[in-house]
Amino acid sequence: MATDLAGDRELSASARRLVGRDSVITDLVGAAQTSKPPLTLVTGDTGIGRTAVLDEVRRRLDADGVRVLAVRVDEDDRRTPYGVLYQLLAELGGSAVRPDALASVRGLVAKLSLDADTRTPPEVAFQLATAICNAVRGHAPVVVVLDDAQYLDESTAALLEPMVRRLGLMRCSLIMGVRGGDVVGANKIDTATRQAALRNLRRDGLLKQVLLRPLTRAQSAALIRQEFSARPAGDLLDWLHGSSRGNPAALTAALEACRGAQLLRVVDRHVYRRPATELPALPESHPLVNAVRRIGSAAWPVARAMAILAPLGEHAPRLAAEELEIDEASVRAALSELLAHRVLVRTGKGWRFRLPVVRAVLHSCLGPYERRQLSARAAQAVWDGEVVVNDRTYLPDLLAEAGRLVDPARSADELLAAAVEVMFTDGRHAIRWLRAVVDRVDTPEQRAVMQMAHASACAIHLRMREAVASARPVLEHLTEHLTPDMVQELQIVYVAALGYCGKAAELTRIVDREADLLSGDSPQETVARGYALALLGRWSDAYALIREQRARWSHADPVTANFGTLLEIGAGVVAGKTEHLFDFRARSDRPPEPSQSDQRQFETLRLEIDMLLLLGENHQVEELMSAQNVAIEQLHGPAQFLIHFARGDWPKAMEIARRSIAEGVFSANPASTVVMYHGAVDILGGTGWLGRARTLAESARGVHLNHLLDFTEACIHRGLGEDAEADAMLEQALTRAERSGQLLGTEELLVELTVRDVTQGRAESAARHLARLREMADELRSGRAEIACLQAQYHVHGDVGAAREAVRLARARAQPYEMAKLFTRLALSGADTQKLLTEAYELFGAMDALLWRAKLRQFMRAAHVPVPGRSQTTAENERLLAILVTEGMTNRQLAMIFGTSEKTIEGRLTRLFARIGYRSRVELAAAILTGEYPAEPSPPKVQSRARSRHSA
Numbered sequence: 001m002a003t004d005l006a007g008d009r010e011l012s013a014s015a016r017r018l019v020g021r022d023s024v025i026t027d028l029v030g031a032a033q034t035s036k037p038p039l040t041l042v043t044g045d046t047g048i049g050r051t052a053v054l055d056e057v058r059r060r061l062d063a064d065g066v067r068v069l070a071v072r073v074d075e076d077d078r079r080t081p082y083g084v085l086y087q088l089l090a091e092l093g094g095s096a097v098r099p100d101a102l103a104s105v106r107g108l109v110a111k112l113s114l115d116a117d118t119r120t121p122p123e124v125a126f127q128l129a130t131a132i133c134n135a136v137r138g139h140a141p142v143v144v145v146l147d148d149a150q151y152l153d154e155s156t157a158a159l160l161e162p163m164v165r166r167l168g169l170m171r172c173s174l175i176m177g178v179r180g181g182d183v184v185g186a187n188k189i190d191t192a193t194r195q196a197a198l199r200n201l202r203r204d205g206l207l208k209q210v211l212l213r214p215l216t217r218a219q220s221a222a223l224i225r226q227e228f229s230a231r232p233a234g235d236l237l238d239w240l241h242g243s244s245r246g247n248p249a250a251l252t253a254a255l256e257a258c259r260g261a262q263l264l265r266v267v268d269r270h271v272y273r274r275p276a277t278e279l280p281a282l283p284e285s286h287p288l289v290n291a292v293r294r295i296g297s298a299a300w301p302v303a304r305a306m307a308i309l310a311p312l313g314e315h316a317p318r319l320a321a322e323e324l325e326i327d328e329a330s331v332r333a334a335l336s337e338l339l340a341h342r343v344l345v346r347t348g349k350g351w352r353f354r355l356p357v358v359r360a361v362l363h364s365c366l367g368p369y370e371r372r373q374l375s376a377r378a379a380q381a382v383w384d385g386e387v388v389v390n391d392r393t394y395l396p397d398l399l400a401e402a403g404r405l406v407d408p409a410r411s412a413d414e415l416l417a418a419a420v421e422v423m424f425t426d427g428r429h430a431i432r433w434l435r436a437v438v439d440r441v442d443t444p445e446q447r448a449v450m451q452m453a454h455a456s457a458c459a460i461h462l463r464m465r466e467a468v469a470s471a472r473p474v475l476e477h478l479t480e481h482l483t484p485d486m487v488q489e490l491q492i493v494y495v496a497a498l499g500y501c502g503k504a505a506e507l508t509r510i511v512d513r514e515a516d517l518l519s520g521d522s523p524q525e526t527v528a529r530g531y532a533l534a535l536l537g538r539w540s541d542a543y544a545l546i547r548e549q550r551a552r553w554s555h556a557d558p559v560t561a562n563f564g565t566l567l568e569i570g571a572g573v574v575a576g577k578t579e580h581l582f583d584f585r586a587r588s589d590r591p592p593e594p595s596q597s598d599q600r601q602f603e604t605l606r607l608e609i610d611m612l613l614l615l616g617e618n619h620q621v622e623e624l625m626s627a628q629n630v631a632i633e634q635l636h637g638p639a640q641f642l643i644h645f646a647r648g649d650w651p652k653a654m655e656i657a658r659r660s661i662a663e664g665v666f667s668a669n670p671a672s673t674v675v676m677y678h679g680a681v682d683i684l685g686g687t688g689w690l691g692r693a694r695t696l697a698e699s700a701r702g703v704h705l706n707h708l709l710d711f712t713e714a715c716i717h718r719g720l721g722e723d724a725e726a727d728a729m730l731e732q733a734l735t736r737a738e739r740s741g742q743l744l745g746t747e748e749l750l751v752e753l754t755v756r757d758v759t760q761g762r763a764e765s766a767a768r769h770l771a772r773l774r775e776m777a778d779e780l781r782s783g784r785a786e787i788a789c790l791q792a793q794y795h796v797h798g799d800v801g802a803a804r805e806a807v808r809l810a811r812a813r814a815q816p817y818e819m820a821k822l823f824t825r826l827a828l829s830g831a832d833t834q835k836l837l838t839e840a841y842e843l844f845g846a847m848d849a850l851l852w853r854a855k856l857r858q859f860m861r862a863a864h865v866p867v868p869g870r871s872q873t874t875a876e877n878e879r880l881l882a883i884l885v886t887e888g889m890t891n892r893q894l895a896m897i898f899g900t901s902e903k904t905i906e907g908r909l910t911r912l913f914a915r916i917g918y919r920s921r922v923e924l925a926a927a928i929l930t931g932e933y934p935a936e937p938s939p940p941k942v943q944s945r946a947r948s949r950h951s952a
Contacts, residue, residue, distance in 0.1 A: 020215050029060050033061070035173040039164045043177075045354075050179070050212060053177075054070075061143055067141065069091045070091075071087050073146060073151040074151060079153070084146070089132075104135075105132055113155070120158040160198075214246030217237065221237050224236075230269045230271040243357050249287060249288060250358070254279060257283075258273070265662040268692055269929065270662075271662075274662075275663045279360055282357055284364070288355065288357070295343070296337060304366050305324060306351060308371065309378055315386060317332050323373060372402050378398050396429065399414060400432055400433055411436075415436050434454040438451050438454055444478055452489070458470060467497040471490055475494060484556070484559075484560070485560065495535065498510075504536060507532045507535055510528065511529055524560050526546075531563070534571055543575050546571060562604060566607050575742065576743035576744065602634075609624060609635060610635075613643065613675075614675055618643065636660075636665070637657075638672035641680070648815070648816035650686075651848075657680040670704050671705055677696060678708040681709070681712040686852050688880045707745070710729050721896035721897075734746070734749060747788035754770060773788055784818070800831065807823070807826070807832075819839075820840045824836070827859075828859060833863050833865065850876055858899040884897065891905045
């Protein structure tokens with residue numbers, strides 16, 4: 001479900017709809033067809049999309065049958081008198097109505113072009129313009145499109161005013177694309193005359209200037225959606241829009257660079273940025289870079305130097321002059337050129353790059369020594385007090401770049417201090433700065449400690465391949481320079497990183513003691529092997545190992561004892577042994593509130609929360625978080641998901657799930673990740689996105705808790721009326737759970753099997769499931785297991801008291817989805833049908849569970865229970881139908897879901913397409929993706945409702 005976006009796809013400008021330019025293009029086409037005004041200047045910065053806009057204008061005019069003469073002016077054309085005019089006449093010549101007149105004009109142009117050093121006198125310009133208009137008259141209407149008209153030769157430019165004054169009378173018009181800030185006739189010869197001509201035309205209403213502005217944030221989002229067929233996450237949009245400042249070429253180039261570096265991932269039709277990454281540089285051949293080169297040989301080196309020195313403000317010119325070995329006046333002259341061409345903009349007494357992506361590529365254009373030298377000079381200026389910079393990342397970045405050209409000891413100390421400060425908040429910088437420290441230390445002792453710190457930072461920010469690369473050499477050669485607790489921490493980082501990277505073979509070698517990276521037969525090695533077993537999905541073996549060796553690791557160093565305890569609790573919960581968790585919770589020697597400075601203590605608290613969430617004990621989690629003063633944002637992504645999921649806040653839960661998957665979520669207990677997937681599949685299925693649900697479930701399969709994913713797929717089959725497939729998947733799920741010893745989450749599975757067996761008359765099988773549920777309720781000691789047991793007891797024995805107790809417990813737990821499913825099951829079996837069906841219907845509505853609501857409406861009508869809200873029902877059915885059509889459901893499947901005939905479905909689809917204006921399923925799917933058709937409105941939150949109902 002998480003798809004890396006590789007860099008092997010060419011972006012097609014011709015296939016791309018021009019985002020944010022529709023109204024501009026429509027206006028340009030209208031003005032061209034009416035010749036009002038006869039001259040339109042389309043201006044904007046480099047990369048703003050002038051050429052794309054003019055191409056689209058030309059295409060639409062061609063489609064309307066308008067004759068278009070189009071020329072892309074080249075920089076070399078400015079040196080050829082009348083060169084552009086001659087190209088236009090050649091374009092026209094193939095179908096000339098008056099070939100003799102056209103030949104006469106060509107001869108006149110050829111004669112005039114021989115006198116290259118003479119400016120065109122006004123009277124000659126007037127005569128030539130008249131002759132050209134007479135030759136063109138028979139072809140009207142004609143639209144001339146000149147792109148990059150800033151490169152017009154002076155001779156052709158001199159004809160603009162006299163020609164434009166005649167074009168409007170002939171139903172002809174001229175559209176010229178001009179780079180912002182440039183003058184038509186850019187040789188700087190007679191610039192005043194050119195500007196005067198444009199002012200005259202503007203004054204007389206014969207010229208209109210259209211400025212193409214940068215894309216808004218919403219337009220940048222639309223462009224990203226168009227490129228990836230996925231919605232961008234908010235932080236990704238902010239990052240790309242901010243880096244490109246809405247410049248379409250810069251934004252598209254940034255997307256391509258990110259694609260090539262595999263920094264973006266698509267999850268469930270949403271696109272995210274990998275964590276702790278920076279924007280890759282554009283290719284040095286990119287037009288935005290070439291535009292800087294064209295400014296001149298003096299501006300180019302200054303622009304590159306400013307990529308490093310710009311934050312130094314008014315001191316930057318002096319330092320640039322020193323490093324470039326030129327005088328400061330020349331640097332300031334180059335800066336003026338860069339300002340004039342809008343590469344730089346002023347910020348008080350300093351400068352900044354208008355487009356951050358341009359700064360990044362200019363930085364990469366510096367040679368390695370140039371970068372080090374400039375960084376060292378800037379860092380020394382800051383150290384010496386010559387310059388004060390407010391950006392706290394600037395000096396450490398300079399020191400990291402400068403290498404040993406600055407004082408190694410001082411720079412290492414400052415880099416380490418800076419990295420420690422942002423270790424948990426800014427992974428990109430922390431990792432880079434710690435890597436620089438590693439490169440500066442001299443002794444094996446220092447290298448071992450610093451490389452361990454670097455590996456830990458990489459692991460914290462999910463840069464796991466780098467964590468492996470950094471941890472391995474220390475474990476191979478430098479462990480004697482670390483204390484036992486440090487060795488244990490590094491072993492856990494290494495093992496966890498291997499698991500994250502899918503290195504099952506290496507984990508197996510560790511388990512089998514074939515890898516010589518772990519230190520002998522020690523308590524630390526035992527705990528690391530236990531974690532490797534868990535990461536391989538061998539939870540029962542991990543639990544057995546850690547229990548067998550408890551006497552050794554529990555009396556080792558505090559770090560080893562802590563990791564052993566966490567593994568014992570986590571493996572126990574997955575294997576259905578919860579006594580270690582609840583014994584730990586009952587301990588009297590626990591600190592009242594974990595110190596944020598003690599990361600191990602805080603990780604222990606987070607694992608405790610994770611385990612309670614896996615058991616469905618959300619009320620205990622809420623109490624624990626309140627008592628320990630823990631915010632939900634401090635938890636791992638899967639834990640955040642499970643809390644919002646239990647509260648019934650499905651949109652928030654899904655956003656967390658997608659982001660966690662995109663970032664390559666990893667927590668101390670990977671079972672939490674699979675349970676998050678399981679819940680996310682429930683959400684997608686319940687809201688009608690059945691295809692997306694199946695895709696997500698399949699992507700989650702691995703070695704952990706596959707029975708949960710089987711169960712969710714069985715529910716999807718059941719929803720589609722595929723009962724045989726659903727039954728087979730349920731049996732497979734139970735077999736998987738029993739064989740793997742991974743019993744976590746089997747309560748719901750056993751309830752579903754019990755209901756099925758009762759319905760099909762399999763009394764003995766139903767009784768066996770009930771007996772197993774009773775055992776699980778005693779073993780797990782969780783409210784969810786107790787409710788499951790009570791449900792089964794009602795279904796098997798008709799125990800109304802058990803049903804009522806299950807309802808009471810569910811209300812006390814106040815988890816909307818749990819309540820809604822329970823109430824539905826009980827009501828369909830005859831327990832307080834009207835009340836429970838009505839309440840389940842309300843709960844599903846608050847979660848926007850369209851598919852569940854549609855199913856319940858069928859049940860309610862069959863049971864003669866009133867369905868509230870006729871207009872709301874109609875709107876929900878339409879939204880669900882649109883979603884299911886987008887998911888590729890056939891009419892037969894749609895009929896099964898809606899409980900009606902295929903003919904009725906055909907009628908509904910006809911009415912749907914007629915009302916919303918889309919002509920096909922493909923158009924509807926595209927509209928839902930872009931948000932034009934609102935398939936996913938934000939539903940109201942239900943936490944307060946659930947709790948108020950419980951209070952009542």
